[in-house]
Amino acid sequence: MNRNAYTGRFAPSPSGPLHAGSLVAALASFLDARVHEGRWLVRIEDIDETRTVPGAADGIVATLAALDMHSDGPVLVQSRRKARYQAAREQLGTHAYPCGCSRKEIADSRTGIASDGAAIYPGTCRHGLAPGKTARTLRLRVPDAGMPGELVRFDDRWLGPQQQHLASEVGDFVLQRADGFWAYQLAVVVDDADQGITDIVRGADLLDSTARQIYLQGLLGYPTPRYLHVPLLMNEVGEKFSKQNGAQAIDLGRPLQELQRAAAFLGLETSAAHDRESFWSLASAAWDARFGGR
Structure with missing residues (x-):
């Protein structure tokens, strides 16, 4: 592919602070964009407003920035795009x-x-x-x-x-949905198309949604991105590491260690890094060796 045509994204739900499980997905998507010399965007998926925690979205963006991950464009917020989803529904x-x-x-x-x-x-x-x-x-x-x-x-x-x-x-x-909110499947397809997303890197818990989203893309005349689903970080009882299961916020007092832990889970060797600059160099090289050509 033309590396300069790459646009990826990280799309967290603001139901709590960024935790180790979501950092794995953020890191993978960020590295993939950087290795392919593309853009990396942040999107706040708050279409289910009943789960939104006040201040969580700003906290997530600030945590990413503290870990050297900055969006290459404006942060898109789903709850502000209801008219766009209605237009897509009418198109269907x-x-x-x-x-x-x-x-x-x-x-x-x-x-x-x-x-x-x-x-x-x-x-x-x-x-x-x-x-x-x-x-x-x-x-x-x-x-x-x-x-x-x-x-x-x-x-x-x-x-x-x-x-x-x-x-x-x-x-x-x-x-x-019955409560009037637009469902995730429609919102994510519309957002990916509007943001020009070419590559989706996300957790394997969303693998089952991919076929539905590809079908919707076809009905709406949207291009289909490439997909990469990373393994899920699990807690000690085998549950997905999530806010609902009590996952703790990223410790910004030890940012290098948090990044290295996420990289190690992805199978990336960064133990020789002594600061964040050397971490990103090692992590990018490791990701490039594995996924840079595909």
Whole structure:
């Protein structure tokens, strides 16, 4: 690829301070952009405003800056872009439809569980709301099994070839939630396109969302970025290292050690670094050797 055409991003949710798990994703995305001589942008994914902690977004940006990671453009904030998501919904036309089903009704249909833990939607409202039902959510219609576009394939730069059957493994998925907030799947696709993102480097917990996002990109006429999903940092009981599981904020009193710990988790050798400048040199060289050519 033309390295100068590269644009990457780091897109944290402001539900708490930057922690070791999110630093792994930030570091990987930052190194990939630098190695490919591209731009690296920061986006605040606060579309779910119920989870936003006041001051967390500013704290995350400040922590990144203290670790020498600065956005190469304005920080985009999802909660300010609702009109843009509405415009995308209108562009989707009849591909999107209202759904009156509750979570319990979907679970009771026993159509199976997707790999992200959600019940697979059985298509109850595909042909219109049943009498007495009112719209709760807005869903995107996926192709029927065996139809063009139903099987989504992509190559992950870390994990290799991937594929997902949208009909049997996901079902028609939510674009707008019952509480009125736009869903992550729609917001992230619109944002990536508007920011000109060519490469997405993020945690493996979002791997299952990729096929849905690629399908949406096609419907909206957007280009599909390259993907790289890094392993997740786990806590002592095998849970994803996250704010919800009590992950502590990055210790800015020892920035070099925090960066080295994240690099070591990614398999990057930086133990010889004696300051942040030498860390970035070693980390960039290690990432380049592994991912610079792809």
